[in-house]
Amino acid sequence: MSNNNKPKDQKRPMDNNRRHFLKTAGYATAAGVGAATFPAPYVHAQSNEPIRWRLQTYAGPSLAEHVIKPSIDAFNKAANGEMEIELYYSDQLVPTSELFRAMQRGTIDAVQSDDDSINAPVDVSVFGGYFPFASRYSLDVPTLFHHYGLKEIWEEAYGEVDNVTWLGSGSWDPCNFVTRDPIRSIEDLDGQRVFTFPTAGRFLERFGVVPVTLPWEDIEVAMQTGELDGIAWAGITEAYTVGWADVSNYYLTNNISGAWSGSYFANTERWEELPEHLKTLFKLCMDSSHYYRQHWYWWGEAHYRTTGGKLELTSIPEEEWQTIEDEALSFWDEIAEESERSAKLVQILKDYRQTMQDAGPPYRYS
Template sequence: MTNRRDFLKKAGLATAATVGATSISAPYVHAQSKTPIRWRLQTYAGPALAEHVIKPSIDAFNKAANGEMEIELYFSDQLVPTGELFRAMQRGTIDAVQSDDDSINAPVDVSVFGGYFPFASRYSLDVPTLFNHYGLKEIWEEAYGEIEGVTWLGSGSWDPCNFVTREPIRSIEDLKGKRVFTFPTAGRFLSRFGVVPVTLPWEDIEVAMQTRELDGIAWAGITEAYTVGWADVSSYYLTNNISGAWAGSYFANSERWDELPDHLKTLFRMCMDSSHYYRQHWYWWGEAHYRTKGGKLELTSIPEAEWQTIEDEALSFWDEIAEQSERNARVVQILKDYRSTMQNAGPPYRYS
């Protein structure tokens, strides 16, 4: 709270910066002599998770920017509550955001597809494939082009969505009544099976599990459960997931983005891609590593025939979302076409 108060007092004020004199070569003298551009970027992730999902790329950007620009990284809810991030960015209170559209209440129809849209993906590579080769990128650009003040910069994939719980889940019946921290759209879908979605600040989740305010978490895969400490306050991990990858994006205040010279825009996009690539192999490693060598969580499964009931229900959910707008209908049709292509392609794209 102290950090947030200090930040709000200073928001909108120019920040003075002194660059120390160093021995540098001629091409960089002009850049080093200027006051650097400063951005505040807030991620959805807490400190331990941010060490993997964004911090390395921001550190690399600050180094490569060579004094021309510096991005100050803030963690989940540190300056602005996650649900208010979009509006804060739109007002210029913060300059950029890394999150999913769903969690930050982005005022676009396609926001329901951000985060964990049920069964939209089976593997992490599905997300960049859908955006770069099946037309989702153009649809997102169209949607955010209608919103003043915020520029959508691109999307990538994170980890799958599995349940981490205090009590074992071995059937759909076991889901009933479970109070679960999850994403808005995922919670809306899971409530069809008796799950009670709970919204809490990210940093409160571990304590809520200990105090039994929560029965479980459906916010991540097993890599994050171990990385952020949730494996220490849980006992079981359900191997069935409702999505193979979280779809998250980078956004920026449009005025601040437009002010950047082209070479810094290019550098930022390259660092976004670096972040996307790191997560691809980090999560792919972690999901297998912690299942086999984690040692803290017992694995449980719902039989595939029974789990198919949930996957089938997702298709009905897709149709309901498609009815909300013409653009959503286009996205759902792309997901259906993609699903059919992957199933027809067979292994290793789909095994069932």
């Protein structure tokens, strides 16, 4: 599914939603999110009116059709009139980088994103999104959270932050380069202006990559105009789904991470107001979204490599690419020095990496 197939006036309903949001939330400008006072969303109490939430995702409309919309539609149906979640897309109400503050103040009620992109004020935020080479496959992420202690670490970290509740994490796709010019060696990365995540960009700067931050809706145009040379934000499934394959020429098969780690968050006051059965329902719908993405991305990464037809595949030789992976371990050690919790996390990642290597195929191949 490509953005080119969407009506040209696609942004108009989003703009209308934004205007409605500004009126109802008293939200003057995106920059003023920290200065204004906003009324809390209506809470189901003595009346029969449903509880209403506003949830914003990191994803644009075409990607959100897969990564969250089916689960929110299912929630609204299963809530049977007791609660309704209004879903908003990337930067639609609040710029992604300001989502944490907006949620904390109650401007919006919930968020689906990685910690890194929303500037979460916790030391674990650098491990959200694409922490370089922290995973090889999508199953690594839930395994780390549920069996290696990351869930408890995230709960501890967000327990130190006022009025935001971390609800859980899941995995998305790998992080590969989609570019206008071919990348066949590490030297080819030098000088490439690339849209990527904050921590991934911080790491890639070591190889001459120039990280660029732009709103989601501007990425396709930036590739067409040459403002961007490439994108290191997703795997090949998203490149085709959101239209980036239409404005790029090459796909680098080497990735800097095997899976993105994304989470769901909620304003703590809004979350605690929910009855237990609606909390349970929301978490079940989160799990359904996690499950769908596991097989959708696993299918898509192979499908579009073999039958996509729009992007030529390139590769950096494995022995050369190992230089980047080795450098990632040095990067891990630097992050470990930032806090005791970061050091604990890095040690978990090292132990997990060693376990997977010792286990051998299919966990890791030498």
